Amino acid sequence: MSQELRAVEWTGTGLALIDQTLLPQRTETLPVHDVDTLVDAIQRLVVRGAPAIGAAGGYGVALALLQGEREGWTEAEVRAAVARVREARPTAVNLMVCVDRVMTRFAEGLDAVLAEAAAIQREDVEANRAMGVHGAEWLLKKVGADRPLRILTHCNTGALATAGWGTALGVIRELHSRGSVEVVYADETRPLLQGSRLTAWELVQEGIPHYVQADGAAAGTILRGEIDAAIVGADRIAANGDTANKVGTVGVALACADAGIPFLVAAPTTTVDLATATGAGIHIELRAETEVLEWAGHRTAPTESRGHNPAFDVTPGRLITGLVTERGVLEISAGELPGDRLR
Template identity: 50%
Template sequence: MPIVDNIRAIRWEDNRLCLLDQRLLPQQEIWLKLRDYREVAVAITQMVVRGAPAIGVTAAYAMALAMHDMREFADWQSRLAGAAAEIKAARPTAVNLAWATDRQLTLAQKETSSAEAAATILLQAAHDLLEQDIADNQQMGRHGAALLPEQGGILTHCNTGSLATGGYGTALGVIRAGISAGKQLQVYADETRPWLQGARLTAWELQKDGIPFYLNADSAAAYLMQQGLIQAVIVGADRIAANGDAANKIGTYSLAVLAQYHRIPFYVAAPLSTVDFAMPAGAGIIIEERPESEVRQCAGHDVAPAGVQVRNPAFDVTPGALITAIITERGVARPDYLHSLAALRV
């Protein structure tokens, strides 16, 4: 069954960055049109856009907007560096945010002819990054599809599709590629509390593509594995340390432990830009703590006693020892990751 992925959550129109507001899906499809880099930073913080690759692309456009506003200032380079710091502070865990922002800042600082030229370069670089992300995801899908069984159940967590990237997806892109290759796959999508990215976003994408799937509570994963319904687990990542430890949406670590117990392969799909080679191990990854209200409430309605204390880590870190393989656009890395990931970098 060929998969036609026409879902795009990021686009550039009339000198504005347009973001599909993912907080409102699937009930409403509302586009926000942003002209100011500070508005983009707020959109990242408030989860209008989420998913490491998508955040990276969005950050690149935020830098282009910042550069456009600073063309008239003689000290535009220092002002742009300040804007970069603001953008990088929007969310601390996903490495693509800092990677894309620093990449744009370096490009601007290399341009000495004029601020106008720097603005043109940064906007084109953001366009190029968006298109490259889609191409990389498609290549990643081809590499990963070969690892999936010819038929069986595939469990995934959070949203890793077009909405989390420039288009096509990482882990969901691998599933798309597998089905396009003729594999008979049944997807099981974790609901992914507390933001319900699986229930709201992954289910929305799978339904649009006509991919067979079940939506399940996060706590059902062990039962599904015990019943023999899951033949592979595939997730994305927001930051991967040099040794293969992978930070991803909270609940991912639990799935990896369960998969090892049930002898099910556990795959991580992410672009090579998500690998932080300067981070030796996952213990050094900053884990974002989000507002308590996200756990006290569901869809804006209180579900816990008022004033109850909450822990709300947005991510956890899965040790590389629990990961069967890491799928990138440049190929598949296997343990030991310290060497296999570095080899893909060359």
């Protein structure tokens, strides 16, 4: 990209969020100056991806302080507004971690809060760059191919999903910079099509060859031997390595395990939740039924049908070959667990 994307930007008086519900047809930013608008933006997926939500949440503390000053809120009302931001999406632990971190500076006032939020954003970009290098080097050694790799990814994990550069897509970008990507298979990511709308759009900006495929095609593509490795992101990683990510991820992991190819999870250490022992303790967000019962505002299922719409699933740690963070790669399926290395 000629200029690095920033999904979340502080303007001096509020936030500017790239409205990801409009991509790829339109590239527009949503101005955010109050807590209601931020919570709505997070829940509608105007801003999405665990690290990007975390960065937005950090700045949300500043929004609450500014709105409270304008509207004469008490401290208790400001704190209640911050709590609403913190709870806007329950599965992605980064949101909670980043809000809690910024709140440690709350008593120092707005400047301190903004400094901490900016530090979170800066550190996320640095972490993404580091995990891109770690992940690329590990994959090249693990696959051992003397040719560019064929990579499958699920959902969007690029600059749009982070403070910049990307997690899983950041690894792919690093591989591409080394001439080590033959093609990327981007799963479309039903029901909101983050793969076809967002990942494909970022791959186009980077000039990376790719196919968009239906989610249901992923396992067959893997088992036919057309993929060398899969790389995905994460919204929460339990202490035992169980990982919550966009729904459909666990099917990719099962196919990779059967095919004997690497399944790599890329996420910053802020996504690791050592307080959650296993994936059974991860709350899975259920989204509106209409997302699976309708298409573009038109009903596609019988009126009598109900919709089951989990936004995430949990991949057992035993199916994950490696977890790459800014600190390096843990080989989870070999018994090297996040809880052992990150305590």
